[in-house]
Amino acid sequence: MGRIFVASGTEAVLGAPFRLLCIACKRRSETPAEAESEWFFRPEGNPQFQKILHYSPEEGQWVAPGPFEHVLSWNGSRGTRDLQDLSVFLAAVGRDHAGHYVCGLRRNLTFEGYTYSLARNQSLRLAVVEKARRDLASIVSEILMYVLIVVLTLWLAAEMLYCYRKVAAAAPPPDSASEYLAITSESKENCGGVQAAE
Template sequence: MSAWNTFLYAVSLLMMLLVRCCQLVCVEVPSDTEALHGTNMKLTCISCVRREEVNTDTLVAWTYVNNDQEISIYEFNGEPRGLKGPYQGRILWSGSKDLQDVSITIVNVTLNDSGLYRCTIKRYFNYKIHRPSVTDVKDVQLTVHEDEMIYCYRKILKSEQAAQENAADYLAIPSGNKEKQSTVPVEE
């Protein structure tokens, strides 16, 4: 093989690798965990998988975990399906068509909806001879607040605590201005 052919082969290989690296990326993000009574709450569950050219069958099961007992509340097996029980008619599919995002939304959350939710994704890879599978499990601990004022107060309190922790950064006085500044005691 001539040097020119070797160079072209190397460039072609490099281009294929670059194209492969520049494909869309699936980013797994944690779910929100706090909701206000009477609002809708999206429970986020994202499970990234490299699909390539392999055909997969994806099964999704959402359960509510109560004292180590899992109560099935929603399934996806080719199409979304709500289940009979306390969540019947209150859960909407919020996932994506490619089934990387398999989130659900609880409509009109109540205080009784507080608790642990489990999202289980099982993918079957369809090869000609072999059908391996992989399972991914995500947990979301949901807290439903009764009163908007309490919920807002907690958010403000957390924000104020973070600001106090970083107060030293904001109270620094540039050395060139020390003579012009009056001395004022700072209370914490």
């Protein structure tokens, strides 16, 4: 009745804020539900997970004492008893925050006559780096953007040149234009003479 999507691995910059994303979407939004979330952490090389955060709409958040105290906070759904966003926020990433995380969901779905309970867990690995590294996708997208700008500029220049040639070809030669002006002035003089004769 529910599905969680979360990144399987990601990097955070040392000393910078970072959001650990976890989304728990319900397949049938019309079904009433109540949910709560727990986050667990296992440092690199440690075999056991420890609970670092618990959040419920009634009680709010609880953060375990230790390296996450005053750093980790709930950053997911608020103002509803059915949590869809289970994300948490690290105000400043430290070296001791690198490791494996588990985002847990417990949801009670209320149907006519009975309640259905489900639990889902999803894990992710967080690596802490000194500087942000650009991934291949951002580099490729930036190159494609510059290529597109050059192509559009060349296309615009070609269109302007084409339009200029079309306008120049359609314009009358200068001699015929002067003859037209002379004929127009003569016709005006004749009209004046006719009116004077009347």
